[in-house]
Amino acid sequence: MSLCVTTLKQFGIGRFPYQSYIPFNHHAVPIAMEAKDVRQSFGSTIALDGVTVSVGSGELLAVVGESGSGKTTLLRCFNRLVEPASGVVSVAGRPVQAQSAVELRRHIGYVPQNGGLMPHWTIERNVALVPRLTNHVDPLGAAREALDLLGLPPASFGNRFPDQLSGGQRQRAAVARALAASQKVLLLDEPFGALDAISRNEVQDAFEGVRAKLGFTAMLITHDIAEAARLGDSIAVMRCGKIEQTGNLAELRDNPVTTYVEKLIAQAMHAAQVLTRQ
């Protein structure tokens, strides 16, 4: 990563205004989400220690790392739930700090770990929330469409309440809610982390299917390398507020730049081998 920062510095990251900066684009497509030298600390804890990362349009970046590595803080910078102390965060080429937080969030889908559905609203109404906020002509119609996409037929699920659904169904509804207003960018904060293995697999299937259809850009926080490898176009490994390495699984495995990355991948591979051998 230090290499990457040096490279970026050559391109003049310190220079302002940032618009004049022509990014080093390793993506084959335009950049949809980007963070540049972002720093943030909470009290004496440094959460983000100069993070620079970008996600190409239509790509999914999986951010892995242990708890406290700063991955959720990084995610929350993109919809301004966290304001960085320094650095620039942009979505679709526009710095988020220049936009109203409320407006910005309505155009970015968000899926938290526990769904975060309103327990007093039906599934339909939950999913219709963002279409309603963005003055969609038919919020319920949009909600039903999204539910259908996620394999929750509105006829049988629309009028249920969240506590009448299984954990997996609730997470599907949460993904539907994040997409119902045709959001182009999604933030997923360990969305499937609390599910049992079988329903996690089912929801991952459903998610992959929707993504193939809609082609949105996404950042996915997870601590599960297998999930990152399965859903992500690339994987960023975070540790102590820094990104140690970004690449696909093969790159991380074959050319780890730090011992942490090496150990992390080796451990996941070992676990997989154990299962295969048995």
Next chain:
Amino acid sequence: MRQPISILKRTILFAALPVLISSSAEQLQGQSAPTTANTTRPSAAENAKPIVIASKPFGESYLLAEMFAQLLEAEGVSVERRPGLGATEVAFRAIRASAIDVYPEYTGTGLVAVLKDSANAAMRSNPARAFARVAERFETLYGVRWLPPLGFQNGYAIAVRRATSDSLKLRTLSDLSRAGAGLRAGFTNDFIGRPDGYKGLAVEYGLKLREVSPLAPAVKYQALAAGAVDVIDGYSTDGLLAKFDLVTLEDDRAFFPPYEAAALVSPYVVQQRPEVIATLAKMSGRMSVGDVREWNRRIEVDGEAIAAVARDGLRSMGLGDLAVTSESREGTADSGFFAFFWARRMETLRLAREHALLVLIALGAAIIVAVPLGVLLTRTPAVAGVAMQLLGVLQTIPSIAMLAFMIPLLGIGTVPALVALWIYALFPIVRATYSGVSAAEPDAVAASEALGTTAWQRLWWVQFPLATPLVLSGIRVAAVITVGAATLAAFIGAGGLGEPIVTGLGLADSRLVLSGAIPAAMLAVVVDYGLALVERLSRPAHMRGDVRKQSRN
């Protein structure tokens, strides 16, 4: 309790409540009018403001106040009766503010409880000096006047059974200190604790008793008569002294402060109503301890109507030739409780409506203020802690003290009672709203923020709806507290079901107490069930209590 009452029955009970309440608005408004018809001849004072006659909540005080009232009515002065005001503190604050105009008081009480003074030796041996002292101090400090004493004292009296008195030759307290070592005493807590009670008495006379146990006022005479104790404290005019044929021991060393009875009149009467003073002064010096003890016996033991005893008393003094037909106390001492209760049913219904209306107004006003306040405090966590503590402190003020504080500001009657009840109802609602809104499903609140709701939308769509069951339970707690506290409102003349409770306590009439307490308890139960139902209906249908219907998780 919950199981046998079906939802249907609960619904009916609750549905009946608003009907009961709505028809009683005019009753509450009308309650400041005199309760007894004024059938007297016209006079110069006809158009003047009615003189408010009050009493403290015990039989003799009721009787003297009724005598004042009847005498004034006979002279053509219009009066309003406010019997049974809380305690010395309440009655005194009220008269000082001219919220009431006349009530009977005792010199010793004025000296000790109001002036925080004590009787010196000269006052104890000569009651006139004590009277001169309180009269001068009250007039100077408060503008309140003591009319000349009525003629009797109602001080502490140490009583023994006649048999004890005979066998031990007890006539005086000195005799008791000589022969009392084998006797058991039962004293009221009040008497045991006061410096002018047992403590001082023991020192003054070198009194040593075998044991001293605390006894409730209501049972001490029975305890003495039954031989459970041998010595009790009482008051020199207690009707029960006559009933149980007890001997009171003479205070031969003049230890007890004098308790001469007299009428206290308000600054308003002193300044503007000389005719009231002139009329009441006709009673001065006309009553003996024997007379009063006999009247008290008729009221407390025989259960005769206070108005009738007062009329007879005035007649025996040659005062107040009256055309007033007074209401009689329903039933007699030996009629059964149910007959008594039945005879009072219309009165009870009227009081219940009055009570419900007090609760409804106070609670409604509390909801209007407390719910927005609770929500507001969630936006300002820095202020929330302090505000909550402040309200919590208000909550701990004893009801009687709270009511007494209201008097200098708002006088007596319905308004100060409503304000006091309102203050009590605030805290549970504010606290429930605050904790309900701030603890509402954090995941849902956080997600709705991340999806682009504004703070107001979050409050109205997510936090407040999720807090509703908790807010309602806060309101329910407040409602039950208010129904209970409203019985105390009778102590400052606000009416309601506390009225028969206060009067009944004063007259040691348990039927009268129950005729207020039972409907008040029923009202509390109805309100509790009714609001529990509303609370239940506020949840989505599938969350209404039946756990089996809910899906796994």
